[in-house]
Amino acid sequence: MGRSDLPADILYEHRVTDYVAHLLQGLNCIVERQTVQPGRDNLLAHYDPGHPAPCHLLFEAHQDTVPVDGMTIEPFAAQREGNRLYGRGACDVKAGLAVMLAAFVRLVRERPAGSARVTLALTVDEEHSFLGVQALVRSGFRQGRPHVAIVAEPTRLHIVSAHKGVIRWTLETTGRACHSSRPEDGINAIYRMSRILLALEQYAERLRQRPADPLLGPRTLAVGRIQGGVSPNTIPDFCRIEIDRRLIPGETVAEAEADLLAWLRHAVGTDVPFTLQTAHSPCPPLSPQASMEWVERFGQIIDAVVGHHTVQAVPFGTDAATLSQAGIPAIVFGPGDIAQAHTRDEWIDLDQLEPAAEILYRFATQAEALSKTLSAART
Structure with a gap:
């Protein structure tokens, strides 16, 4: 089905938003909804470690996907074959959203000593106009502006620190x-x-x-x-x-x-x-300068979990650029390969999910090291 053929009750992100909101509310999290357009809400959840935390992290992922026109698989069946899960959005970026959610839920349940404050932000409309992340930046943050953001995109567990911007005209x-x-x-x-x-x-x-x-x-x-x-x-x-x-x-x-x-x-x-x-809201370019110290620290965590990483620049745009322009250094990271995004048989390598969640969790639990990174970034 094309987007115009979809029933009204599954258009846009609201069912995803409702599902995740219900899950998080069951954990007694502080959960906020920001209405961006009718039926399209950003969802924010906040983890407070219960002790003075010198560092505040943002985990950000978009809820929307591209249309399903021309797909050769059932778009919403979530069919598994071996270590692959097939479906629209499996790679871009429901897998990234899922690992961020898993890391966040683990923080809430285990409340590890020495962890940072974390805001989980699930935004709308990234695939078209970037309206969700723009609304997020305009609204501010309940716990103050985060010191660094990890933005979910399929990077094969490597780091993307720079990308081109995009503007479209008619x-x-x-x-x-x-x-x-x-x-x-x-x-x-x-x-x-x-x-x-x-x-x-x-x-x-x-x-x-x-x-x-x-x-x-x-x-x-x-x-x-x-x-x-x-x-x-x-x-x-x-x-x-x-x-x-x-x-x-x-x-x-x-x-x-x-x-x-x-x-x-x-x-x-x-x-x-x-x-x-x-034609729609533009996406600015992402420069690597503001995030250099954070990239180094995050790379150390990746190496500790999976053994190696690379730092890359890519031609496509992400929500990270808008966050960076708002003064929040941003790193793009997640499971999956961009080569599978938006394809006719989109799939995700399931073997990358647990390591991705572990990397995010470890990053959030090292508040002391993050505080030193923050001091280095400020100087």
Whole structure:
């Protein structure tokens, strides 16, 4: 089924939210719901160790998944074969959510001495507009702003410390419709768009020639979709394209848009009118600088559990960038491989789940070491 075919009662995240809220309330946790949109609530739970804790951690995972169109397996059957569990969201990112939940529940039940304060935040709308994490940042935090965040994404138990940002625009040209037997009576919006498209192709190449980020590579731009006209015998009075722009650290959304507009005005002039609008909330790039000390400490925990890790930069966007911009150093980590995310037969390697939960638990239980990391980060 495509998203439009789904019954209304299973659209969006509310059933996941209800299930996890019920589980956490049964543990006598302080649980909050933040309504972001109708039927779409962020869920927050708070662990207080009961002693002065110098460090406050945020475990963050998104509740939503991408649509199920074109899947070759039953999307919601959670079928297991060997060490694989198949289903939409198994990899991105229900497995990451599950291990964060497992580590958090263990903290609440065992209340280990010397642990940090932990906020578990399960956000909505990461796969489309990042509205959930933006609402989370705006609302503040019950226990004060966390000192560091671990953001669940499929990283194969490695660390992602940097990624590109993304902004998507819709660009439209207009014309004047008429019968195609007399095209001279109209203005063809698709022909107008053809000039825009040639200019964008040139601009994309110019972007790639600019100095690249040493970790993430070049800025990129791509046109991914085009729509226009109503029939072959009508001169089209509109044409619309969707543009994907990937940002590198140091770029801002406003600067990227201003640069694109300046190029288009130069390349196509004023005789091709167009409008450019942001399609949804952008995701900023994630720079590794703010999290360097935390990455080193978290890497030591990974090595103690599974023996090794790497620190990587990736081209896709995550909630970590919004948290980092709000002053919370963020590390991206979780079970699963991004190669399986959003695929027709999405699956998760179950062998990675217990080590991932153990890594998160150990990280949260070492408040003294975390306090030293916090002091080093501040200096």
